[in-house]
Amino acid sequence: MTDWTSLVRPSLIGLEPYRPGASLEELRAAYGLDEIVKLNWNEGLQGPFPGVAEAVREELARVWIYPEQAYSDLREAVAGRLGTAPERIVPGHGIQALIATVAHAFLEPGDRVVLTVPTYGLYAQACAAAGAEVVSVPSRDLRHDVDALAGAARERDARLVWLCDPNNPTGALVEGAEWERLLAGLPARCAVVVDEAYVEYVEPAVRLDRVRDVEDGRPVVLLRTFSKIFGLAGLRLGYAVVDAPLAELLDVVQEPFNVNRAALAAGRASLARPELVDERRRANSDGRERLAGLLADAGCETLPSQANFLLVRVGVDDVALTEGLARRGLLVRAGSEFGLEGFVRITTGPVGLMERVAAELADVRAGLAELEAVEP
Numbered sequence: 001m002t003d004w005t006s007l008v009r010p011s012l013i014g015l016e017p018y019r020p021g022a023s024l025e026e027l028r029a030a031y032g033l034d035e036i037v038k039l040n041w042n043e044g045l046q047g048p049f050p051g052v053a054e055a056v057r058e059e060l061a062r063v064w065i066y067p068e069q070a071y072s073d074l075r076e077a078v079a080g081r082l083g084t085a086p087e088r089i090v091p092g093h094g095i096q097a098l099i100a101t102v103a104h105a106f107l108e109p110g111d112r113v114v115l116t117v118p119t120y121g122l123y124a125q126a127c128a129a130a131g132a133e134v135v136s137v138p139s140r141d142l143r144h145d146v147d148a149l150a151g152a153a154r155e156r157d158a159r160l161v162w163l164c165d166p167n168n169p170t171g172a173l174v175e176g177a178e179w180e181r182l183l184a185g186l187p188a189r190c191a192v193v194v195d196e197a198y199v200e201y202v203e204p205a206v207r208l209d210r211v212r213d214v215e216d217g218r219p220v221v222l223l224r225t226f227s228k229i230f231g232l233a234g235l236r237l238g239y240a241v242v243d244a245p246l247a248e249l250l251d252v253v254q255e256p257f258n259v260n261r262a263a264l265a266a267g268r269a270s271l272a273r274p275e276l277v278d279e280r281r282r283a284n285s286d287g288r289e290r291l292a293g294l295l296a297d298a299g300c301e302t303l304p305s306q307a308n309f310l311l312v313r314v315g316v317d318d319v320a321l322t323e324g325l326a327r328r329g330l331l332v333r334a335g336s337e338f339g340l341e342g343f344v345r346i347t348t349g350p351v352g353l354m355e356r357v358a359a360e361l362a363d364v365r366a367g368l369a370e371l372e373a374v375e376p
Contacts, residue, residue, distance in 0.1 A: 011131040033329050040331040042309050044231035045349035055269035056262045066257045077271040082211050087244040093258045094236035095225045100126045105253045107132045114152045115162040118338040123162040143172040150185025164195040169338050169345045171305025191219040198307035200229040230270045235263040284308050288348040294358035309347045316368040324364035
């Protein structure tokens, strides 16, 4: 028998693959439910924009040929929306693929990267797979500690700092002064990679325009996605915004034609309806604030969020709570998965659905609190 562990890259040994868990069909069968509402992965609950399905169907006639023109149509559409040059746009098969592209473009075995804990787990996994050492910096009050991140980057001579903003799973946003301190504190030959998956949900008054930082030649790599507010998570479409010379290098690392025709068509159709982005941002804010208020009334603490989810301190066993909600057809994320025992993360959506979530959570939580009170 072949010992594959002796043949693959040594940095892969000991790493665990991403495990998405049971499918919806499996969960419906396990709990005896006809319907389950997914509030655990932060998809855009409103689905694709109008016109997207039609654009995808039209593109199906051409699926037998590779995408053409190096995605120039999508590059131009994204650049037009952001007010930058198409040469700075690098489409990819979702942010996850772009994370791996950046890691393998920048890192040699033994290099160091710095990131916050808790944050999105794929940064550490992709960098460790590339052979890099991952330096974890604890958050401060569940917010990015930018001074500690910059200090760790200087101390360890890091090549990359990873920053999810708003951060997943907390929803916290980096302020302008904090962002400037982080950039000013970076060592030489170090870039900051900013995952802005949730940026369209951020209120415009507090949203940082990092595209201008890229244009000014600062050491910034931006990653964005169509999975959230545009509702295209199942088609896997994202893009990087980078300095033009770096864009060419990232394209060297990426596989050719890595974005499929259906996703490209959906992305172009989505960008043709810019007015819907603000409409959805406002609707998400309404649902998020309604959920936060109802949960506060129920005795839960919700952290401030600028994303399409809330991190909630529930005061009971978070795994038991998520299990209880799943049996009622509501999937939320247990905080223990992020090292945050006693918290749950809930995707936000329409006000009516959030009212149901708050009522069901309060009921399950009350039952668990009674059980915990009588246990020896």
